Structures are given as C-alpha cells and as structure tokens.
Amino acid sequence: MKFDVSRFFEKDRKERIDIVAKFANLTEQEIQTLENSGGISFEQADKMVENAIGTFSFPLGIATNFTINKKEYLVPMVIEEPSVIAAASKAAKIAKIRGGFEMQNDESYSIGQIQVVNVDVDSAMQKILKSSKEILDLANSKSNTLSKIGKGAKEISCKEIRTDAGPMLIVELLIDVGDAMGANVTNTMCEGIAPLIEKITNGKVILRILSNYSTRRMVSGTATFEKEAVGGQETVDNIILAYQFAAYDEYRAVTHNKGIMNGIIAVANATGQDTRAIEAAAHAYASKNGRYTSLTQWDKDNDGNLVGRIEIPMSVGIVGGIINVHPTAKICTKILGVQSASELACIIGAAGLAQNFSALRALASEGIQKGHMRLHARNIAAAAGATNDQIDTLVKKMTSEGNISINRAREILGEL
Template identity: 60%
Template sequence: MSSSAIPDFFKKDRAERIRLVKEHAGLTEEEARLLDGGISFAEADRMVENAIGTFALPLGIATNFAVNGRDVLVPMVIEEPSVVAAASRAAKAARIHGGFTAKATDPLVPGQIQVLGADMGRAAEGIRAASREILDTANACSSTLSKMGRGAREVTTREVGTDTGPMLLIELLVDVGDAMGANVVNSMCEAVAPVIERATGGEAVLRILSNYTTQRLARASAVFDGSMAGGPGIVGKMISAYQLARYDVYRAVTHNKGVMNGCIAVSGATGQDSRAIEAAAHAYAARSGRYTSLTEWSQDSQGNLVGSLEMPLSVGTVGGVTAVHPLARLCIKMTGASSAGELACVIVSAGLAQNFAALRALSAEGIQKGHMRLHARNVAAAAGATPDQIDGIAAKMAEEGDISPRRARELLDGP
C-alpha cells in the first residue's frame, strides 16, 4: 500500500480521490464502480423486511492514519460535517510520532442461557458434570469454527438476584474467529438449552449472546504532537477538558459521543453492528459504577499529548452484513484489514483520533467554528443554491461569520 498521508486530499475532485483510493487499496474497476450506487433495491429487500428503498449517507475517507506501522485509508460513513476532516488532522498529529499502536484481544463472545425453576445448589454441580456435553453440542453448530480450532471454550454458572427471585445464568464463552459472532453464538445457546434443562431440572428461557464483550477488547494509543495541538497552552486546556470528562458524567457522555463519532463512522462503513458496539462501549465506560471517559490523556516531557482508548469491540470481516453488502466488503478492503482483529485496531484508532480532535477544537477556537464552516455548504444548499453556487455562498457566509438560512437567501437574491 502507498502512503495514507495524501496532501490536499480534500481539494481534489471526486475522480482523483477515487483514483488515489484505488491505488492505495488495490481496488478493481468493478469494485470502484460500487462507489457510484451502493446497493440495489433487490439487495436491500433481501436484507430487511418491508423494504421500500435505500437510504444513502456520505462515505468519506480519512487520511494520514498509520496503525501498527501500516498506512491506512479509513472509510467513514457519517452525516455530520467536520468529523472526517478532524480525524484526518488528528491522525497527522499522531503520524509525526509513529502513528497508532493498537491491539485486539481474542474474539471471545459470551452467550447466556437463563434458567428458571432450578435448584440452585444442585444446578451448578449438574452443569459441571454436563460441561463436556454442553461444549460438544455447542461446537456441533459450526463445523467451520471447529476446523479452525475455535468455538465454545468454556461453560460457567452464576446466580443473579432479581425482584422476582434468584435466577440461574449459564454462560458459554465462544471464540468466534473473524465473525462478529451473533448468529453462531445464538445458535449455540439454543442448541445447548435441552442439555442444560436436563442437567439443572429447570427451564431454559432466554438463549442469546451478550453484546457486553468484556473479554473482546480493542485498545489504541498514540502520541499526538503538542505543536500541532496548538502549543503548551492548548495542550494544558485539553488535559483539563479530559479531567472534567473523567469526573463529570454530563461532560463524559458528550466526550464519549465524540469517540463514537470515529468508531461508529468506520463501523457503519464496514457493515458492523453499530448499536451493539455503542451499547457495549457505554457500559464499559460505567464499569466502575460511575460513568466516565473511555479515553485517558496525559502530557509527556516534550509537551505532547499521550492518549489511549480501550473498549469492547465485536466486529467481523466474514458473515453478517459483510456477506451481503458489497460496499461494506469494499470498505473493509480499503482498510487493508485481513482479520477482525486488524479491523478492530483501525476502528479504535479512529475513535482515539476523533477524541483528540474534539478536545483540541473545544480547547482552542471552540467546536462551532470549524463545524459551522463546513456546515455552511448544507445551509447554502437548503436555501436553494445550485451545485455551482454552493461553495461561493458558503465561503462568503463563513467569511462574514453569518452562517444562516436568511443570509444564504440574501446572497442568492443578490444586491
């Protein structure tokens, strides 16, 4: 792959941007043509019920990313202005000091079987005695995982106290390989339910995975250049902004929303279950009993910002949406990720980059200046500007500091 540090990528026209992405990711002509249409109605109709059409969102490319020494162009699907540009600038600040170092742990996903009416004392012993049969039954659900040396690894029990009395919970821990894992884990939970009922004397009711994958984590860290952040004064303010997010839940929620701007944009582009990712991330932010920042920030002796992000991250490069959505498969190819772990490393790096960008904007000129400058094009278009007029109207409003529908209409009407 060529370098992801492409000067003035945002100034190039669409044809040149696509040419550069094709060159970087080794796309074929047929793959590049997918960027013109997304998915057909026939494809959408197979994916969901009662389909009536498709809904398009912008697909952008964040540049400058280096993840574990590998140059990466990062696809991002998001409707919010400034996110793609901000992530690219943040990656440039990290690139000076080697880019992002990221790691994903083994792809372990828990499945849960809720058991009602069991004798709690005897049930745990029954499960221990039947554990081999439970694991064998679960692994019979997927010959693919078994051949790869993956699959259900462990079965455990725990008691959960509730308002209606104690419940027994049987949990399978499954190595799902390069899949997100929902379908195979759910199938395993349903398959082992009869074995569990015989072993416990209770009734297996809920049989489903948990999206809170605390044993399937992704972590990224990077050193962001202090001079690119704006110097010692801005760096100090960024640290104080992080400290506020660490100790105030109201700030932490918006702080973590910025992290998700990066993570979910890449997840959306690559066909991941963004709802599961976001739910797990927010639960992880509250794992201490108090909701707090997902990221950690400090300042090194040279005045640079050192940041890290750790979160549960279940993603897949096989199966699920990636098997039926051609553009999602194409976006995975753009990242150069050859496994779910490598894709997780790209996603968590994008989340850390976006958090840096948000902290910097808040601590310097404020979040709205850059955001509204990019939003001006939407305002101009909504006011009725033609494609040839949009950039001129947007630039004039930004120059005047009056980005509003009223001013856009005035400029369109002329003197």
C-alpha cells in the same frame, strides 16, 4: 508503493476515487459500485429487510494519514455530520509525527447466556460444571466451521443473580468466533444446548442469547501527539483539563464519548458492522465502575507531549453478516486491507481516539464551532438551493458575516 494523499480534500471526486482505487487495487466493477451512490439496488435492499420501499444513502468519505501499528491506512467513514472525517484525518497526521497509533486487541470471544429459573442454584451450578465437556461438545456440534479451524465453544461458567422474581442461574458460554462478529453462531449454540441445560438442572430455560457486552473482545491503544503540533504546552494542558471534566462529570462525559463514537461508528458503518451492539457495549463499559465516565484517558509525557489512551469493547467481524451481501461494505473492507477482525477492531479503536483528540483540541483552543460551522455552512447553502458553482460563494459570505442560516443563504442567493 507510496501514495500521495496530501490535500486530498481539494481533489475532485474522480481524483479521490483514483487514489483509493490504486491504494486498494480496486477492480473496475468496484470503482463503478463506489460511483453508484448508495451501493445497493432495491432488489438487494429487499433481500436485507422486510417491507423495503427504497434505499437511504449517507456520505462515504476517506480519512487519510492513519498509521496504525506501523501500517498505513486509508480509512472509509460513513457519516452525515460535517467535520468528522477532516478532524480524524488531522489527528492522524499529528499522531503520525510520533509513529501513529499503537493498538492491541483481545481474542474474538463471544459470550452466550442461558437463563435458568426454578432451580436450586448452588446444586445446579455444580451439575453444570461437572457436565461442561458434554455441554461444550454439543455446542460445537452446532457449527460446521469453527471447530475445524480450532475455534468454537471453549468454556462454561455459571453465576447467580438475585431478582424480584427470585434467584436465577445464568449459564455463560464462551465462544471463540474467529473473524466473525459471531451473533448468529452464539445464538445457535445457546439454543442448541438449552434442552441439555434443562435436563441437567431440572430447571426451566427462558432466554438463550448472546450478550453484546463484549468484555472479552477489548481493543485498547495509545498515541502521542507532539506538543508543538498540538498548539503548544498551554493547549496540551487545556486538553488534559477538558478530559478531567469528562472523567468526573457525567453530563460532559456523554458528549465527550459521543465524539469518540463519531469516529468509531463512522468506520463501523462503512464496513457493515453492528453499530448498535458497539454503542451499547461502549456505554456500558463507560459505566463499569458504577458511574458514567470517559472512554479515553489523556495526560502528558516527560517532554510535555500529549498522550491519549482508549479502551473499549469491540465486537466486529470481516466475515458473515452484512459484509457478505453489501457491495460497498465489501469494498470499504478491501480499502482497509484488513486480514482479521482483530485488525479491524484496532482501526476502529484508533479512529475513536483520533476523533476524540480533535474534538478536545478544538474545544480547548478555538472552540468547536469554528471549523464545524464552516462545513455546516455548505449543507445550509445546498438546502437553500445553491448550485455547486454557487456554494463556495455562499459559504464564504456567511462565514465572514458570522451568520450561517437558511434565511441568510436565500438572501445571498437572491443577490446573486
């Protein structure tokens, strides 16, 4: 069934929810949850964190026009920053002309680490590798689920690191966690095999915990943006030059990558992912060659069309964690219609690439502030005390004057 999402931003809330509800086949209860700002009660919040005193809401919006691996998506995004959802939707619409986003994702392998000290590292490594089957069997006994579905601990490896405190042996456990993010099962397995590691090596185990640097869970992909839709050959060339700036200058790369993460974290927030883990891994990967650089690459094809690529670690899940307890996260995942963690990773990666395109296009043409400040003006108008009926008048007046400030908004309100 085809759904008309054109001019989605012009529709009122009820119309938007109706479109999303039909697209995702939402139940009446799920629609009511969306209409209940925040999505969770205090009682639910009190079970999630310690010392709870309330809930804190962020806007939940829908990015439209996304075609990823030939499938249509409405993409939920939770973010407080103006222009992000509109920019992602616009980018997806332009990418759609050439077939949308083509994304790939690795298997869902999590990496657990066991730190061993006070050992002869070379000798201990040999003992660990000889005992790898025993270690893996013990690790897999700590999960009642993974081994039954062909997942679980798959491989043991060792490395030595030299520190000011002396050499350390790091035993790494590679675990196929399936459709889970996998932090809990990885930590459980690491803790479960730690006594055996000590016995085998005659060393002392200190830390036993997962690594959030999820380089065995990479998502990558590409999209082609037709040069006429981008704004012409000059704009395409300017975007490539803007990317080159980020590729070779760390100060620009940080802001460049922040824009990518605007898209990525907004979708991760909506679907209940560990956003801190995603952020940490992304920025570590941007520095993998010893210098912080862009997470995307931009060039053009033989016809002069703009081609964007992204590659980024992406540790996400569709089972376990917050997604099991937060009703809005469940609904957002249902809206996406994802069947696996791999599919979710592809969507999140595409959102990052889309957002990066829109930011670069704005910077390389009209400047970032024109559209951004127009949306920001709505926040200023609301902060000044404007009612819903007055906000559009204030926004139009402030943007026409080029004076978007709380003081000017109050002055206009006084005139009204």
